[in-house]
Amino acid sequence: MISRRWAVAAVAAGALLATGACGSGFDENKSTQQSSGPASLQIMIASSGDAETTAVKDAAAMWAKSSGNTANVIPAQDIVQQLGQGLAGSNPPDVFYVDAARFADYASVGALEPYAQTMAGADAFVPGLKQSFTYKDQLYCVPKDSSTLALEINTDLWSKAGLTDADIPTTWDQLTSVAQKIKAKGITPMAIGDTRDRIGAFLVQAGGWWTSPDGTKATADTPQNEQALAYVQSLLKNGLAKYPKALDAGWAGEAFGKGKVAMTMEGNWIRGAMSTDFPNIKYTVKELPAGPKGKGTLSFTQCWGIAAKSKFKTQAQQFVQAMTTADQQLSFAKAFGVMPSRQDAQATYEQQNPDDAPFVEGAKYGQGPVNAPKMDSVLADLDAGLQGLQTGDPKAILQRFDKNAKTALGG
Amino acid sequence: MSAKGIRGNERTAGWIFVAPALIILGLFFVLPILMALWVSLTGWNGQGSPFTSRVPFVGLHNYTALFATDDLARQDFMTSIRNNAYYVLLVVPLQTVLALGLALVLNNRILKGKSFFRTAFFFPSVTSSVAISVVFLFMFANGGAINALLSAVGINGPQWFSDPRGLIHIALDRVGVHNAPAALADHGVLGLTWWDWLSGPSVAMCAIITLVVWTTSGTFMVMFLAALQNLPIQLDEAGMVDGANAWQRFWRITLPQLRPTMFLVVTLGLIGTWQVFDQIYVMSQGNPAKTTLTPAFLSYRTAFRDFDYGSGAAISFVLFLIIVLFTLLQRWLLRERRGH
Numbered sequence: 131m132i133s134r135r136w137a138v139a140a141v142a143a144g145a146l147l148a149t150g151a152c153g154s155g156f157d158e159n160k161s162t163q164q165s166s167g168p169a170s171l172q173i174m175i176a177s178s179g180d181a182e183t184t185a186v187k188d189a190a191a192m193w194a195k196s197s198g199n200t201a202n203v204i205p206a207q208d209i210v211q212q213l214g215q216g217l218a219g220s221n222p223p224d225v226f227y228v229d230a231a232r233f234a235d236y237a238s239v240g241a242l243e244p245y246a247q248t249m250a251g252a253d254a255f256v257p258g259l260k261q262s263f264t265y266k267d268q269l270y271c272v273p274k275d276s277s278t279l280a281l282e283i284n285t286d287l288w289s290k291a292g293l294t295d296a297d298i299p300t301t302w303d304q305l306t307s308v309a310q311k312i313k314a315k316g317i318t319p320m321a322i323g324d325t326r327d328r329i330g331a332f333l334v335q336a337g338g339w340w341t342s343p344d345g346t347k348a349t350a351d352t353p354q355n356e357q358a359l360a361y362v363q364s365l366l367k368n369g370l371a372k373y374p375k376a377l378d379a380g381w382a383g384e385a386f387g388k389g390k391v392a393m394t395m396e397g398n399w400i401r402g403a404m405s406t407d408f409p410n411i412k413y414t415v416k417e418l419p420a421g422p423k424g425k426g427t428l429s430f431t432q433c434w435g436i437a438a439k440s441k442f443k444t445q446a447q448q449f450v451q452a453m454t455t456a457d458q459q460l461s462f463a464k465a466f467g468v469m470p471s472r473q474d475a476q477a478t479y480e481q482q483n484p485d486d487a488p489f490v491e492g493a494k495y496g497q498g499p500v501n502a503p504k505m506d507s508v509l510a511d512l513d514a515g516l517q518g519l520q521t522g523d524p525k526a527i528l529q530r531f532d533k534n535a536k537t538a539l540g541g
Numbered sequence: 542m543s544a545k546g547i548r549g550n551e552r553t554a555g556w557i558f559v560a561p562a563l564i565i566l567g568l569f570f571v572l573p574i575l576m577a578l579w580v581s582l583t584g585w586n587g588q589g590s591p592f593t594s595r596v597p598f599v600g601l602h603n604y605t606a607l608f609a610t611d612d613l614a615r616q617d618f619m620t621s622i623r624n625n626a627y628y629v630l631l632v633v634p635l636q637t638v639l640a641l642g643l644a645l646v647l648n649n650r651i652l653k654g655k656s657f658f659r660t661a662f663f664f665p666s667v668t669s670s671v672a673i674s675v676v677f678l679f680m681f682a683n684g685g686a687i688n689a690l691l692s693a694v695g696i697n698g699p700q701w702f703s704d705p706r707g708l709i710h711i712a713l714d715r716v717g718v719h720n721a722p723a724a725l726a727d728h729g730v731l732g733l734t735w736w737d738w739l740s741g742p743s744v745a746m747c748a749i750i751t752l753v754v755w756t757t758s759g760t761f762m763v764m765f766l767a768a769l770q771n772l773p774i775q776l777d778e779a780g781m782v783d784g785a786n787a788w789q790r791f792w793r794i795t796l797p798q799l800r801p802t803m804f805l806v807v808t809l810g811l812i813g814t815w816q817v818f819d820q821i822y823v824m825s826q827g828n829p830a831k832t833t834l835t836p837a838f839l840s841y842r843t844a845f846r847d848f849d850y851g852s853g854a855a856i857s858f859v860l861f862l863i864i865v866l867f868t869l870l871q872r873w874l875l876r877e878r879r880g881h
Contacts, residue, residue, distance in 0.1 A: 214845040218587045239586040239848050375703045378683045439589075506846045507613060514830040517705075534613040 169199045169442035171449055172223035174216075176209040176432075178399075178466060185465035186453075193452045199445055217241050220439055224446045228271060228435035230262040231499040231509075234345060236435065237265035238503035243436040244270045245447050254456075254472045261343075262498030263433045271433035272454055275468035277397040278492030279331055279427045281419065285412045287392040291315045299419045302335070302361060309370035312392045320371040321382040321391040322362070324517045326509060327499070328382070328395060331428050332358040334497045335421025340512075340531060341539075345502035348535035350528040358421065359524035366520040373517070387411055397430060398489045402467050417488045429496030431471060469493065508534040581854035591850070603855035608731065614843075616732040618856060621834040622863075623733065625815060627742040628835070629867075631750050632757075633810040639758040640806065641799075644765035645791075659766075666759035673756055674823040678702070681748045701748045705830035707740030708747065743832035749820050757813065761806045768802035769795070804875050808868055815864050836860045 173190060177183040183205045190201040206212045209227060213236075216222035228236055236242050246252050246269040252260070259273040283298065291312040299305040309319035322328050326340070333339055338354030341347060349355075365371035372391070379385035386394040387408030394400075395418060404411060418427050434450040436443060452458065456478070459470035463479055469489060470476050480490045500509060511534055515527040576591075584599045585591040607618050643662050647655060665673065680686045681701040688698035720726075721736035729735050742750065772795065780790040796803075818837040821827065827834035827842070836856055844853025 211845050214587055214848070218589075218850075220589050235846075235848055239588050241588055375700060378700070504847050504849070507617060507842070510827075510831075511613060511617075514705075517830060537612045537614075 163441065163443060169224075169445035171199060171201045171225060171442060171446060172204060173201060173449070174204045174206050174209060174212065174223040174226040176227045176229070177205040181466040182462075185462055189453060189458060189462075190449070193449055197445070197448060197452075199442075199449075201449065213241075217437075217439075222437040222439055224437055224440040224442055225449060226435050226437070227274070227432045228263075230273075230431045230433070230501070232506075233263055233270070233433065233435075234265055234501050234503040235506070237268075237270050240438055241435075242270045243438045243440065243443055244268045245436050245443065245450070246270055246272045249447065249451070251451070254474060255454075256471055256473055256476070256493055258429060258493070258496055258498065259431050259471050262429070262431055262501055265345075265501070271435045272450065273431045273433050273471035274454065275431060275459070275462065276471045276493050276496075277399060277430045277469060278489050278496045279328065279395050279397050279418060280488040280492055281416045282386060282394050282396060282400060283414050283416065284386065284389065284392050285414055287312070287317055287389065291317060291392065298416050300417075301419050302421055305419045306365070306370065309365065309393075310368075313368075313370060318369075318372055318377065318391045320365070320393040320395075321374055321377055321379070321385040322365070322371050322395060323382045324373040324375065324519075325513045326516060327428060327430070329359070329362055329516055329519075330497070331395065331418055331426055332362050332421060334426030334428065335418070335423065336361075336426075337421070337423030339497060340500050341502055341535065345500065346539060348532040348539060350531040350535070351525070352528075354423070355528055356524050359519065359527065361421075363519055363522075363524060373520075375517075386413070398467070398469055398486060401486075415485065415488045417491055425495055427492040427496045429493055429498050431498065502535075502539055504538045505535065508538050577854045578858065580850055581858055583851050585850045587844070587848045587850050599851065603851045604859070606852065607855060607859060611732060614852065617831065617834065617839060618836070619731045619733050620737075620831050621836045621839045623738055623740070624742070624746060624832060625817065625835045628746060628750060628817065629811065629814045631742060632753050632814045633807060635750075636754045636758045636761060636810060637803070637806055639754060640761035641765050643758065643762040644769055647762070647766055648769040662762055663759040665756040666763075668756070670756065670819050671823050673752065674820050677748065677752045678824055699744045702745050702825060703829050704744035705832045707743050707832070709739055709741030711744075712741075740832075743829070745825055745829055746833050749817075749824060749833060752820060752824075753814070753817070757810070761810070764802055764806055765799065768799055772798050800875060800877075804872070807871055807875070811867050811871065812864055815860060815867070836863075 171194075173186075175183070175186055177186070183203070187203045190203050193199075194201040204223065210232065213222060213226060217239075222241070228242070233242075237244075246260075246263070249272065252269065252272060255272055256276065259276055260269055263269060263271050263273060281299075288297075291308075292315070293308060293311065297304075297308050297311075299308050312319040330340070333355050336354045336358035338349070338352050338358060340350050340355075342349050362371070366373070372385075374380060374382050374385050377385040377390050379388065379390070381396075382391075382394040383396045383400045383403050384407075385391050386396070386400070387404055389411060404413065417425065420426070434453060436446045436450065440446055454472070456470070456472055456475040459472055459475040460478060460482075462468060463470055463475075469486070470479050476490050476493060480487055508531065512527070512531050515522065515530060519527065580591050581603055582598060582600060583591060584597040584603075590596075606612075607615060609615075646652065647659055647662070652658070682688075683700050683703075687701070691698035721734070725736040725739065726734050729737065776794050776798070777790055780794045785793065816837050817835050818841070821833055821835055821838045822841075825833040827838055837860065840853045840856040840860070842853075843856060844850045
């Protein structure tokens with residue numbers, strides 16, 4: 131019996147030893163930088179489709195050829211998970227897309243190299259977008275493109291309701307009154323997505339926001355935010371706006387494309403959806419109506435992140451430089467319908483696509499997503515609250531957010 | 542202890558024979574579990590190795606936080622436990638009964654085209670769960686096949702994957718209880734009110750339950766069928782001679798003999814249902830309003846989305862304990878009772 135017990139102990143000890151051995155195997159090798167000579171860059175992208183994948187691959191191949199490096203573009207199925215694996219294994223891709231909504235999570239754990247702090251030409255990017263990639267006063271990465279919300283109007287339904295161009299709403303009051311006129315004709319006036327990524331625009335228009343600008347404090351429970359949610363609630367309660375779910379649609383753009391609503395508020399991605407899925411709907415795009423504290427919209431963006439553990443940071447930065455020139459941004463815009471993130475490129479883009487002017491204008495005052503780490507579950511909880519806004523208590527939703535966010539932000 | 546003798550060398554030989562299995566088990570099973578256990582005791586944020594001195598050791602904090610701190614993390618965890626408990630409560634009995642029923646039908650001597658039905662019933666089990674999940678997404682879409690069928694018989698089907706209402710809440714609503722009674726809404730345990738605990742599975746969860754029952758009962762049917770075909774026919778015939786009817790023979794003769802298989806099926810069912818992940822990941826990601834959040838998915842989300850690998854690992858170990866407890870419990874319930 132004794133010897134068997136010894137054998138078990140030996141096996142257990144062996145397993146522990148192996149754990150230790152593995153541990154040392156995983157240990158970070160002293161980051162050896164290779165700043166000259168040919169580099170082999172791994173670039174992971176969260177592609178919106180074949181058009182984007184092809185465009186990025188082509189641009190990367192061109193850069194690789196002219197600079198003498200190799201660049202391998204990997205379109206990710208689930209970039210959050212694939213990056214997580216790469217970072218945990220100390221073997222992340224050198225360059226990767228970072229969504230503004232996830233940026234603070236990566237920056238706070240030290241996964242990103244703050245290369246943009248010293249990058250030449252970083253001033254050319256839209257300040258609001260740069261703010262989305264700033265963590266603790268450091269600009270980590272440069273935005274690769276931008277999207278903003280605007281008001282889309284179905285022109286057929288608009289004239290059916292007896293409205294003209296002069297009726298296009300520019301304030302909350304006007305929005306309410308045109309919505310009432312549309313509703314009187316038996317048409318659902320508006321579809322609003324039931325998430326913070328749409329309803330948040332009303333907060334900006336009322337002069338509030340979920341968190342402080344530096345993302346360190348939760349500031350949801352304020353009179354401004356309450357006013358904004360109360361306004362959205364009044365639209366929902368009076369049948370002047372509906373969530374997509376109530377219109378049997380997956381998102382507001384689908385309800386709009388099917389001609390179920392006269393208005394919606396979506397971003398420039400609605401262009402692609404309309405031309406492929408609903409080519410027969412005629413519509414026009416305007417800036418969102420202003421609230422009590424002026425104009426406000428939300429901006430969405432991704433940046434070219436460089437891994438802090440990359441072996442080829444110099445070459446990676448050269449690659450990002452090449453991907454974010456004004457010309458390259460404009461050719462990306464043409465290839466897969468995103469807006470440039472550089473001010474100079476945006477001006478050219480606006481000239482080339484005058485119909486998109488409201489989206490470009492929005493980029494100048496757009497508010498980025500909540501920029502703070504460890505907020506994913508708090509924001510998911512907020513969305514659950516906003517889904518029940520029609521019958522819920524706006525103040526309770528805001529207070530609940532503050533309570534949860536305080537724990538996450540540790541303040 | 543003198544182990545020497547004529548069989549003295551057998552022990553060494555035995556160890557050598559089992560060594561390959563032990564090494565593989567140790568390397569790919571014991572070792573990862575030990576490593577995960579270590580991670581669950583740390584505040585590792587997923588950057589670099591968790592086995593360096595720079596990773597903060599936090600002791601049992603990740604575990605106590607799941608039960609003792611009144612915050613969102615505990616609330617999410619308890620919500621996921623609630624959802625999964627309702628899921629297990631419905632899936633395990635339904636799939637066991639369905640599997641047994643199908644096996645009994647296939648075991649019937651007068652059934653024609655047996656192999657066709659056997660294949661048909663077994664087919665969902667061998668198909669990829671992701672593929673089936675996607676097909677079910679289409680079937681349960683608002684304008685999908687299920688709602689089309691329901692509307693054909695005059696029922697206005699629910700918006701399956703966007704309806705967060707619990708079945709028990711809906712039932713109470715029907716009988717006139719529209720708002721939570723104060724006694725249930727104002728008191729609670731572990732971060733959820735009693736009213737929340739008693740919500741029942743949501744409509745969205747019911748769609749997933751249907752899918753899982755349909756896909757897994759085929760596997761368990763095969764197990765029951767194998768057991769049924771091994772039963773001695775003489776006992777059944779003896780029952781007939783004694784004048785027992787079909788129901789009595791099934792209840793008193795067949796079913797008791799199936800006890801080991803029943804134990805296997807229920808155990809595998811419990812383990813599988815507490816670990817449900819792929820259907821949730823593909824179909825709902827925990828939505829709507831967290832009613833399809835399960836511990837396995839929450840563990841994944843905490844680790845890979847919030848970079849809180851310690852908490853994520855802790856959730857998976859709590860899940861492991863829950864599974865062990867339930868398995869022990871049903872082992873005790875299904876034990877052979879003497880003098881019966």
